[in-house]
Amino acid sequence: MPKSNAAPDISKYIFLDDDAIRFVVYRIDLVPTKDLYTNLEAMVGKEAAEVEYQAVIDEDAPPPSFVVGMGSTGGGIYDTVYALMYAEQTCFIGNDISLGGEKSVLYSAAGYSYTSSKEPEIEDDEIILNIDPQNEKIIQVIIDSFNANFALDSTDDDDEFIQPIVDLGKVLKKFKKFDNVYTYDWDDLDDLLGLSKVWPFTLTFED
Numbered sequence: 001m002p003k004s005n006a007a008p009d010i011s012k013y014i015f016l017d018d019d020a021i022r023f024v025v026y027r028i029d030l031v032p033t034k035d036l037y038t039n040l041e042a043m044v045g046k047e048a049a050e051v052e053y054q055a056v057i058d059e060d061a062p063p064p065s066f067v068v069g070m071g072s073t074g075g076g077i078y079d080t081v082y083a084l085m086y087a088e089q090t091c092f093i094g095n096d097i098s099l100g101g102e103k104s105v106l107y108s109a110a111g112y113s114y115t116s117s118k119e120p121e122i123e124d125d126e127i128i129l130n131i132d133p134q135n136e137k138i139i140q141v142i143i144d145s146f147n148a149n150f151a152l153d154s155t156d157d158d159d160e161f162i163q164p165i166v167d168l169g170k171v172l173k174k175f176k177k178f179d180n181v182y183t184y185d186w187d188d189l190d191d192l193l194g195l196s197k198v199w200p201f202t203l204t205f206e207d
Helices: 034-038 046-057 133-149 168-172 190-196
Strands: 010-017 020-029 065-074 077-086 090-094 096-098 104-112 122-129 150-154 160-164 176-178 181-184
Touching: 010 133, 020 133, 020 160, 020 190, 034 046, 065 133, 065 190, 077 096, 077 160, 077 190, 090 122, 090 190, 133 150
Parallel strands: none
Antiparallel strands: 010 020, 010 181, 020 065, 065 077, 077 090, 090 104, 096 104, 104 122, 150 160, 176 181
């Protein structure tokens, strides 16, 4: 389990095509708290949610994580995604999020207990999430980091593209390279594979 006083590392995945960024995904581990796991009750029931929480506490399952991503859906259109993930195949996903105050809200959202089914248990314009202050801070860290590195821009013809704010060539020197894929602190992409079932994201990763 992550230590509450430790700042989790951000895992990063970047896919280039003809030197253009087609996908960039950041992920950070969260602290498994009871509050965070109450969100699962609406999808799997209270008892199953408690079982999943206990499995993480007992270190029999990976910690929850939060993903921020941006990627091409084809035709010059790009999509932004925010996902609260539990293990590898359970998640809440939306295209925007607000944190803090009395509630956290995921917008244009869906909740999947098993992403491979591609059928959400919950789907709404807004899904209210129970996120404790400790995890809100962690999520804000990854959102701020992502926004400081990449932005969505468009050409004069309204074709969208991902604009790096950083010197990408310099940054990528710290990444592992697999063909056109660059990863940083992200060797096991099983959770990305799960996310790709419900986000128009073509997973590309070669040994």
